[in-house]
Amino acid sequence: xxxxxxxxxxxxxxxxxxxEMIRNSGTEPTIIYYLETPPSRDELIKLIxxxxxxxxxxxxxxxxxxxxxxxxxxxxxxxxxxxxxxxNPILINRPIVVxxxxxxxxxxxxxxxxxxxxxxxxxxxxxxxxxxxxxxxKRIK
Numbered sequence: 001x002x003x004x005x006x007x008x009x010x011x012x013x014x015x016x017x018x019x020e021m022i023r024n025s026g027t028e029p030t031i032i033y034y035l036e037t038p039p040s041r042d043e044l045i046k047l048i049x050x051x052x053x054x055x056x057x058x059x060x061x062x063x064x065x066x067x068x069x070x071x072x073x074x075x076x077x078x079x080x081x082x083x084x085x086x087x088n089p090i091l092i093n094r095p096i097v098v099x100x101x102x103x104x105x106x107x108x109x110x111x112x113x114x115x116x117x118x119x120x121x122x123x124x125x126x127x128x129x130x131x132x133x134x135x136x137x138k139r140i141k
Contacts, residue, residue, distance in 0.1 A: 004029040004116070007039070007047075007096040015095040017109035017126045022097070024133070025118040029097075038089040044082055047096055050103035055081045058105065060093040113139050 004022055006029045009015045022029045032039075039047065048055055055078040059071060065088040066072070071081070085091045095106050101115040110132045113120070120137035131140055 003100065005032060005098040006030070007032050007034040007092070007094055009033070009035055009094050012094060013127050014107055014109045018095045018097060018106045018112045021109060021112050021120065021124055021132070022116065024120050024122060024124050025116045026121055027116075027118060034092060034094065034096075035089050038086060038092070041082065041086060044085065044092070047098070047103060048082075050098070051096070051105055053105065054078075058093050059085070060091050063090050065091055110139070110141070 004027050006015075006019055006022060008019055008031050010033070019029070019031070038044075048058055051058075059081060060066065061072075065084075069084060069088075071084070071091075076084070093105055093107065095109075095112075097104055097106050097112050097115060099115045100117055104111050104115050106112045109126060113132075120133040120139075122133075122137060123131070123135045124133040125131050134140055
C-alpha cells in the first residue's frame, strides 16, 4: 500500500474531491486536518520546495485574513508570508497531497491523478458533476 498524505479541509469541495480520488485508487491516505494541526515551519517550507511553487502561490486569497493583513500588497518577504500562514492556517491553500511520485497543490482536484502511484479503480465524478475518470479508470481530460 502506498504512503500518501493529504493536507485536508473537509469543508472544501476541492479537498473532498481530491480525497475521494485518492481513495478511488485503492489507498486510504494519512489525513492531516491542517486547520487543526498546521504543519511546522520546516514542514511548510519543505512542502513549498517540493511543489516547486513560490510562497505567494500557496497563499489562499479569498479568505478574511488575506484582506485584513493586506497580503495583496507585494511588501512581504517569503519568511513573513510563511509566518502569517503558520499563524493563520486558513491562508494555506489546499489540498496539498504528498506521494512517492511528488507533492502537489491539487487545484483543480484532478491534479492528484498526476502523482497517484495506483490507477483509479472505477469512474469518478466530482461533486459539481464533472466527470474526471471513465468506467475503466482512465482520466477523461
